[in-house]
Amino acid sequence: MHEPNPFQQFMEAVVPGSPSRALTARLRGLGRTLSIEKGRIAKLDRDCDQIVYVFEGATKLVAQASGGREQVVAFHFAGDLVSVPARALHSYALTGLMNTQVLAFPAASLVGAAVDAPLLLTEVLERSMAALHRCRDKAVGLGRKSARERVASFLTAMCERIGTRHRDRLRLDLPMSRRDIGDSLGLTIETISRQFGELRASGLIETTGRSTVDILDPVALAGCAGHFSDTVD
């Protein structure tokens, strides 16, 4: 048994069934493995849309508006597939939250190569629809929610993605800074900090160091998130 290989793992994770030798070879030729250091921008091909598989680590996809304002559009962890547009209204960059390994494909070629591999196409389609639905949920948060609701919503979502059990409490080890969280929620670091403070004061969470958050009352926290089933008023 040897080192896990990014390409092999990509094939297992996103190409279900047993792909043909030809497809495997074709995809292997298309994918470029990249490592992204913590805080650095991935040197992706900026000429065409890219589809990036996160093999190990964590990334953020950041949009740049005028005036140096940044919006984190999504966070990604190992196993995730990210679509990075070459040209849109804003300029997008994929940045490492820690040292990260990814596999990058030109979107058009990947889709082209998958003409005979409906399962690959289907998998990519499924994942991009899931991303669309998450992005819409994020838009609701950005457009219509208070700082408290956004932070509660963020913590709840993070629990589901990277939460761990630690001596029978729910623990979160956040790989992103307060600034990243702020840039993701459309808030400032000061507001994030104040919200963390208030959640701490209410006994919903407990924090240790800069990145560890223990969720003491996940149900109450989710109740603060302002989602629809929270039929309040």
Next chain:
Amino acid sequence: MHEPNPFQQFMEAVVPGSPSRALTARLRGLGRTLSIEKGRIAKLDRDCDQIVYVFEGATKLVAQASGGREQVVAFHFAGDLVSVPARALHSYALTGLMNTQVLAFPAASLVGAAVDAPLLLTEVLERSMAALHRCRDKAVGLGRKSARERVASFLTAMCERIGTRHRDRLRLDLPMSRRDIGDSLGLTIETISRQFGELRASGLIETTGRSTVDILDPVALAGCAGHFSDTVD
């Protein structure tokens, strides 16, 4: 030559090439045509995700958060394909902005039927990625832009989708109300109204009645949108 038929038009628009008889029959069996009256919610199957083709008219996809707050997640016009999730963090509804005809498919069945039709899959994938990229651009606006920038951005985007030439000026006939615009931009109707007023005062636009907007200076308007190429500061 007879009445254009929603299903035929759907096939021409989203299934490139010449689809097999079998596929055509299969898809015909899956699609349900619906008409959505102005202001009414489409009676879609809420049990599974739906993919909806807008044949004629215009719609909005609205998310409902707690406390009666609404966020318009996207507007759609004839020829657009919309993905409507059955279950997400918020509750989504597709609503007619005018009397509208659509063709609705259960997403899973549509994808299942397309296993042998890579061109259909590719088309759906391409459109949903485009929707994802638009949704991200919207998230940037909601998270990081001023009211002025959001309104300018909205008008500029609408010009590209439904703008018409009218006696050598760029005209917009908005099918949505001020409330819809506000719910789309994360602002109130009052703020929308004030922004329209200021743009009018600056000579960038002119309005007639409730729905007609003439864009007098598209370039200056786009310059207000705060996109990245607007390298300011």
Next chain:
DNA sequence: TGAAGTCATTGACCTGGGTCAATGAAACCA
């Protein structure tokens, strides 16, 4: 292990856009 640098917290103050309320203009309808 201590000094430097980064990141987080806290406080004081300010402002963009929300809220509430009144008026006015379109669209609709009998």
Next chain:
DNA sequence: TGGTTTCATTGACCCAGGTCAATGACTTCA
């Protein structure tokens, strides 16, 4: 064609969250 309803505009006021500034707590690396 006038009366009703709905929608848009405008003004006065307020507050959540931004901004600015100072302090404090992790990390890092020598």
